[in-house]
Amino acid sequence: MKSFSSLWMICLGLVVALSSCEEIKTEHDYLIESSWKFSEVSSDEWDQASMNIIDQLLSGHEISFHADGTFTEIYLSNTQSGTWEFNQDFTALIMDTESFGELTRPIQTLEEGVLIFEELDQVQGTAFFRYEPIE
DSSP: OHHHHHHHHHHHHHHHHHHTOOOOOOHHHHHHSSOEEEEEEEOSSSOHHHHHHHHHHHTTOEEEEOTTSEEEEEETTEEEEEEEEEOTTSSEEEEEETTTEEEEEEEEEEETTEEEEEEEETTTEEEEEEEEEOO
16 A cells, blocks of 8 residues: 555655646747837937937837748838847847848847847947847
């Protein structure tokens, strides 16, 4: 009876352990699970007029990252495609297009529901470009 009890406790423990396992999402998963739309720029260093111009220019900017390492973006009614990859420590996206060549976009935040790129302007300092999933 003691061995049956021990076996039952082991099985119960396995069921509880397996049922509590959650799928762990990576930066890659968050990036490709939806398309992204620009929502706002923020900065403690940039002047408000510059941020207003960026908000107007990027209004409607959409970007989709695909699992095969390609991306498509819509900017000012133009569609552009290219390739993307994370840098070695997943703190930036390296994006390559025919129009602009290779650009490295530092990531400030990438999690479910939010993607924020960090942009450094040599004159005005750092700003953060926030993107949210397209629903």
